Amino acid sequence: MDHLPERLDLIATAEAGRVLRGRIPVAGLQRVLPSLVSDEGELQVELHLGKDLDGTCFLAGAIQGEIVLRCQRCMEGMTLPLELEFRLGLLRDESAMGKLSDCYEPLVVTAEPAYIADIVSDEVLLALPIVPLHKGSDECNASIKAYKPPQDEQRDNPFAVLAELKHKQ
Numbered sequence: 001m002d003h004l005p006e007r008l009d010l011i012a013t014a015e016a017g018r019v020l021r022g023r024i025p026v027a028g029l030q031r032v033l034p035s036l037v038s039d040e041g042e043l044q045v046e047l048h049l050g051k052d053l054d055g056t057c058f059l060a061g062a063i064q065g066e067i068v069l070r071c072q073r074c075m076e077g078m079t080l081p082l083e084l085e086f087r088l089g090l091l092r093d094e095s096a097m098g099k100l101s102d103c104y105e106p107l108v109v110t111a112e113p114a115y116i117a118d119i120v121s122d123e124v125l126l127a128l129p130i131v132p133l134h135k136g137s138d139e140c141n142a143s144i145k146a147y148k149p150p151q152d153e154q155r156d157n158p159f160a161v162l163a164e165l166k167h168k169q
């Protein structure tokens with residue numbers, strides 16, 4: 001088990017086979033920061049790099065920790081626990097994507113050494129809810145009743161539109 005470096009040659013490391021474990025400060029996840037209320041804390045990250053029986057270089061990883069998003073109902077902080085696992089097939093270019101086994105998500109490695117924080121950021125982004133909301137009125141600082149979900153009030157009933165068309169004919 002090795003300490004997690006800031007940058008890593010992914011394909012060379014996968015060819016050799018290594019397990020890395022460490023902590024990444026939330027403040028270092030540049031791509032996630034715009035979605036967060038707080039940049040405090042750390043995520044625990046474990047990465048397994050290796051080559052499978054088909055010769056595919058892979059990066060399998062796990063991320064654990066917490067981040068604080070903004071609840072879109074009360075606009076206060078909302079803690080999201082993270083427990084993510086991912087399996088990335090490392091590709092030198094996009095042409096190999098079609099051959100990649102279904103058990104991997106493709107990662108086209110364009111720049112080596114890669115920043116570990118960017119890979120972790122991308123995985124965390126995939127796990128974010130589209131609209132973060134506290135689960136219940138106990139947690140949320142805004143009354144549920146006061147919250148009106150955004151609605152398209154202009155939307156016409158499709159049948160009403162049809163009826164209107166008939167009138168026009």
Ligand SMILES: [Zn+2]
Pocket residue numbers: 071072073074075076133134139140141142
């Ligand atoms: Zn809330």
